[in-house]
Amino acid sequence: MALYDFVIIGSGLGGLECAYTLSKEGYKVCVLEKNRQLGGNLQIFSRDKVIFDTGVHYLGGLDPGQNLHQFFQYYGLMDKLKLRRMDPDGFDRITFDNDQTGYPHAMGFDNFAERMTAFFPKEKEAIRIYCNTIQEICDAFPVYRLRKEPFEALKLDFLDIGAKNFIDGLTSNQKLRSVLAGSNPLYAGDAGKTPLYAHALTVNTYIESAWKCVDGGAQISNL
Incomplete structure (x- = not known):
């Protein structure tokens, strides 16, 4: 008789989610991890008593009904996590070497459009199309x-459709193009390769709501 029904190698977020789901369905699960900490990119380290995240610097989609909130609720995490809502008028601010302005990515698509239009008043229609397209693409993915x-x-x-091609087609304003694409480090964007849906699925989550793990992302795996 097998000791375990499933053996999962690696305790990153995906491995832990699989293990939890399988165990919740009644299976016996073993998770193997070679490192001292669980969590993969959820791991943290500290310097001079200051906590630094290795991968999960902030989270999106945690308002009630949003996708990550539903997952975390299923995993029994929502009532245990120490979270802080980020600035709704600028959870991210895109800056440039030759420009002291911080261009905000705000929460809520209406707020996002309003804040962005304040800096680019002649680009109101381009910003509206951008926001609508992001939401339409995300709605097209049932999962x-x-x-x-x-x-x-x-x-x-x-x-x-490429992310760069789409953004470039919205406007000839180079600064606005750069601001809209400013979150590309979140998904390792490549101008010649990254599809629009990768951009959309990523930024939509944070525009819906953005949160900081108060004691670092490791609390997700530790709980």
């Missing part, structure tokens, strides 16, 4: 919205 939908019903004609 992202945690809903069941037959494959043949999916409308994925945007899969071949």
Whole structure:
């Protein structure tokens, strides 16, 4: 008789989620990890008693009903995590060497558009199209919205659109282009390769809501 039904190698967030889900369904699960800490990119380190995250610097989609909130609720985390809501008028601020202005990425698409338009008043329509397109793309992914939908019903004609091509097509304003693409380090964006949907699925989560783990991302794996 097998000691375990499943053995999962690696205790990153994906491995821990799989282990929790399987165990919740009644399976016996073993998680193997070679490092001293669980969590993969959830791990933290400290210098002079200051905590630094290695990977999870902030989280999105944690308002009630949003996708990560539903996952964390299922995993029994929401009532235990120490979280702080980030600045709703600028959870990220995009800056440039030759410009002292911090261009805000704000929470809520209406707020995002309003804050962005304040800096680029002539680009109101481009900003509106950007916000609408991001939401439309995310709504087209059933798994992202945690809903069941037959494959043949999916409308994925945007899969071949590049993020840079889309943003460049919105406006000739180079500064606005750079500001809209300013979150690309979150998904290791490459101008010649990154598809628009990768950009959309990433930024949408934070525009919906952005949160900081008060004691670092390691609390997710430790709980």
